[in-house]
Amino acid sequence: MAKEKFNILTSTCVPLPLENIDTDQIIPARFLKATTKEGFGDNLFRDWRYDKKGEKIATFVLNDPTYSGKILIGGKNFGSGSSREHAAWAIAGYGFRVVISSFFADIFKNNALNNFVLPVVVSEPFLAELFASIGEDAQMQVEVNLPAQTVKNLKTGKREKFQINTYKKHCLENGLDDIDFLLSNKEKIEAWEKESLR
Amino acid sequence: MNTLFDKLWDAHVVAKVEDGPTQLYIDRLYCHEVTSPQAFAGMRARDIQCFRPKNIYCMPDHNTPTHDQDKPIEDEISRKQVDTLAKNAADFGLTHYGMLDPKNGIIHVVGPETGLTLPGMTIVCGDSHTSTHGAMGAVAFGIGTSEVEMVMASQCILQQKPKSMRITVDGKLGKGVTAKDIALYIIAKMTTGGATGYFVEYAGEAIRNLSMEGRLTLCNLSIEMGARGGMIAPDEVTFEYIKGREFAPKGEAWDKALAYWKTLKSDATATFDKEIVFHAEDIEPMITYGTNPGMGMGITQHIPTLESQPEAGRISYSKSLEYMGFAPGEQLLGKNIDYVFIGSCTNGRIEDFRAFAEMVKGKKKAANVVAWVVPGSWLVDAEIREEGLDKIFEAAGFAIRQPGCSACLAMNDDKVPAGKYAVSTSNRNFEGRQGPGSRTLLVSPLVAAAAALTGKVTDPRDFLS
Helix, strand or coil: CCCCCEEEEEEEEEEECCCEEEEHHHHHHHHHHCCCCCHHHHCCCCHHHHCCCCCCHHHHHHHHHCCCEECCCCCCCCCCCCCHHHHHHHHHHHHCCCCCCCCHHHHHHHHHHHHHEEEEEEHHHHHHHHHHHHHHHHCEEEEEEECCCCEEEECCCCEECCCCHHHHHHHHHHHHHHHHHHHHCCCHHHHHHHHHCC | CCHHHHHHHHEEEEEECCCEEEEEEEEEEEEECCCCCHHHHHHHHHCCCHHHHHHEECCCCCCCCCCCCCCCCCHHHHHHHHHHHHHHHHCCEEECCCCCCCCCCCCHHHHHHHHHCCCEEEEEECCCHHHHHHHHCEEHHHHHHHHHHHHHCCEEEEEEEEEEEEEEEECCCCCCCCCHHHHHHHHHHHHCCCCEEEEEEEEEEHCCCCCCHHHHHHHHHHHHHHHCCCECCCCHHHHHHHHHCCCCCHHHHHHHHHHHHHHCCCCCCCCEEEEEEEEEECCCCCCCCCCCCCEEEEECEEECCCCCCCCCHHHHHHHHHHHCCCCCCECCCCCEEEEEEECCCHHCCHHHHHHHHHCCCCCCCCCCCEEECCEEHHHHHHHHHCCCHHHHHHHCCECCCCCCCHHHHCCCCCCCCCCCEEECCCCCCCCCCCCCCEEEEEEEEHHHHHHHHHHHHHHHHCCCC
């Protein structure tokens, strides 16, 4: 996955107003057999997106030309279940850079950040208003400002702050990953091992 | 004044990143074939070796067929993934237990039973059910593939320290109620996101009275309420289980380890960020009726009505019941079922097969039921045969398959067809989890056995004298 720097993103959104969207729905297990990170976007939400014959299910939001954009909005407890990072690869591979929800599962949140997809936690009223705004106007945009840590519904003008730790924010803004950091830190690890391992 | 979790976490902190995560040292990295190839590819791209290859153990389990493991895997992509793990392990100098190796099996079954998992350790794996190992008094949690690569590269991981929660289960379990039922009961009460952000310690009389296998089942399911992990302070049950296992310390090393393990408990005055208490007497054999593990109820109960659900969740709730083909308010007892699966990292240990065998002994499998009996590992398979359980299964019409994750997530051929009902001892009832369109009812091995005998959802207490 490219380490694409993140700053301010303004985009239309794809709404998926369901709760508890688990990673088995985001990418079903039978598509986890690849040994690379590419191509998972094609099977994002596979069983909601295609029927048994492989035909597109017209009513599913990804098949509805009314909706597009780099921001996916999901209901409460997004990304629960399996730790599969393939879910983050599928979301990034499809072209999303941001997922907005009122609540994320822990492992998914880490996986998203490690793939330069920003999980944005908003309050439930803010989320409900986002879904309502999109319902009224599918072309409405949302602005996600990482430096200011704000997310703004451009239809209503409502804005909220979101949380991200300073370290991860720095990584996203500068296209750095954790492994770069850890590799620069090996002497500390060796010193710790000498001190602490029985 | 510390919790057990705090003590183990703090003992593994290498550094704290300013305004950021903790750099935590990892004692064991377990790797399976599905979530590791991209991490190895990343290591190659960076042109680096594993920092501490001796602390990394690899085994295929997700794709492995449950028959003819001596022959090449028929599914070409599965075969490639399994072969890739073997090659990666060889190239990076890591221990690898391939198919048919006596130490192969589901990684979360093999770790504890070989003594690779020990109290006081930090353990990670690219698999959410890594929480299982916490039952031994370890800090164990599932991670993504980028994080697997971190640990390969540095034997460390960057993590935010979770908050602490203690779940106490007081009292004694009733007849036919198992560790699986405790877990499904807790998840139903907590919901699937109720412990997100927390690391859970289980305590109380009902937990202390569980066998090691039961504790592993309970901690395994911690992730299903969103918890980062679950753990149980080690005690005599733990030490007795570990003693003599292949990689357990021996002789003087055992004495030294034991003395340390005995110190591993939360201080009496430790404070948890959240404390929750349940009563064992309130728990009956459980069954799920929906498409997440939090949608569970006592087997005699009725599916909650739509009106009883929070308004924001009603669309998801209706969609879930529609998928399952169930109506709000109805009872599941007596419903016809099609498949029974006993196995997985949740209930694929010897105690689970003993329980199943005790129920089906001298009886016959219902003719309309397809049953998959899948040991969690070759060691479990060997125990089944040593104890003669295989004869009981055979006489009752059940064939034992070869070990692996199998129908829990159906990455191999063990797929439940669309629309069919599977009564399953596994861990997830998500849409399509056991095959596209499959409908899963999560249960204990006892409920699974009762359903296998009658072909219907059945209260196992009807069979217990």
